[in-house]
Amino acid sequence: MVTLYGSSAGAVSAHAHVLSANSKGLFQAAILSSGSTQDFGATQADAELTSRQLAHAMGAGADTCGDTKRRIQFLRDAPFKDIVTGMKHLMASSKTNRNIVERPIWAPVVEPADGGEPPVLDRHPNDILVAGDFNTEVPLVIGVNDKEGSFIVGRLAEDDTTKLEANPSLLLLPNLYDQVDANTREELSTKIKNLYLKDQDIGKEALDSLADIYGDQSIVHGTHVATHWHLKHAKAPIFLYYFTLDAFGVASFLFGTKSLKGAGHGDDVGYVFKNHLVSDMGTSDKERFDLGVSRMNNLIANFVSQRSPSPVKTDVLPTEWMPATLEQPRYLEIGDNLTMREGIILPERMQFWDETIQANIHDPVYELK
DSSP: OOEEETTTHHHHHHHHHHHHHGGSOOOSOOOEEETTTTSSSSSSOOOHHHHHHHHHHTTHHHHHHOHHHHHHHHHSSSSHHHHHHHHHHHHTTTTTBBBBOOOOOOOOOOHHHHHHHSSSOOOOHHHHHHHTSSSSTTTTTEEEBBTTHHHHHHOHHHHHHHHHHHHHGGOOOOHHHHHHOOHHHHHHHHHHHHIIIIIISSGGGGHHHHHHHIIIIIIIHHHHHHHHHHHOOOSOEEEEEEOOOOOHHHHHHHHHHTTTOOBTTGGGGGTTOOOOOHHHHHHTHHHHHHHHHHHHHHHHHHHHSSOOOOOOOOOOOOOOOOOOOOOSSSEEEEESSSSESSSSSSSHHHHHHHHHHHHOOOGGGGGGO
């Protein structure tokens, strides 16, 4: 039996396979950790343009950039290090006075069904989710961490916080910023500050709040939206989690955001897969970390083998992880304790983004009724 397990961009890829008609039958379950096809930048808006820009950044001439076949061959022949360098250049150049967050460069592409090889996605994921035209019989584990925006605030330069102080509209990610006028941006940025920052000034001292603002927009709300449609159409159990354990954040260490309170983007994976950072760097919370490792591995092993993360209560897993439904949303908070909680994750913040996006981006996927 095959279970897909993806974190961050890997979760986007795993989710794309869950939605893909051509992937049906190739796996029996999926785990989506901190990512879905509803994430910011999770699908490629204009793959043709991106490939031209990348080829140009890598030194291709105008004739190569302008010819599809020559451009594809140029990119296929290029050393991977040149491609990574070109991608970094494009991501850096995506930061402008209208956007301080780098845009993702590579993402799944919607392709025509009759374009040759069977595509992973032949329709936009939003349309597939709303229609329920995906494998609804695949059991899912879907989760987010409590400081998902760590990967964004970890990349903020010193002058980015200065830009934010001068122009709070930059609190909006480009997918929303570009959809509204200046007055709406100002109105929304004021609401965001009131909800997340309270009386706190924007700046380096507000990194925890900025991580919540950007994390909710880039990952948490997208996961919330995707989860709604999966629950609506589900014919198999769906288990939701909210990860808060912060004994040692491997990803936060790499992002340079160890000072943030809570579990950063990707930190939950550090309790699943063995890594040298724990043994090399050590952690003062070794007992907490080891218990977290034991719990995460038991939960995942149980789900993979039995399609239930906690089929029986044990000393390591003293709490039954119950599946959620649309009528009874609930999730397991994975912290120092395992706690089942009723309702959706971060309800006040998700309601704000539900109302904000429904009012400004008119797509049926955001009509969560």
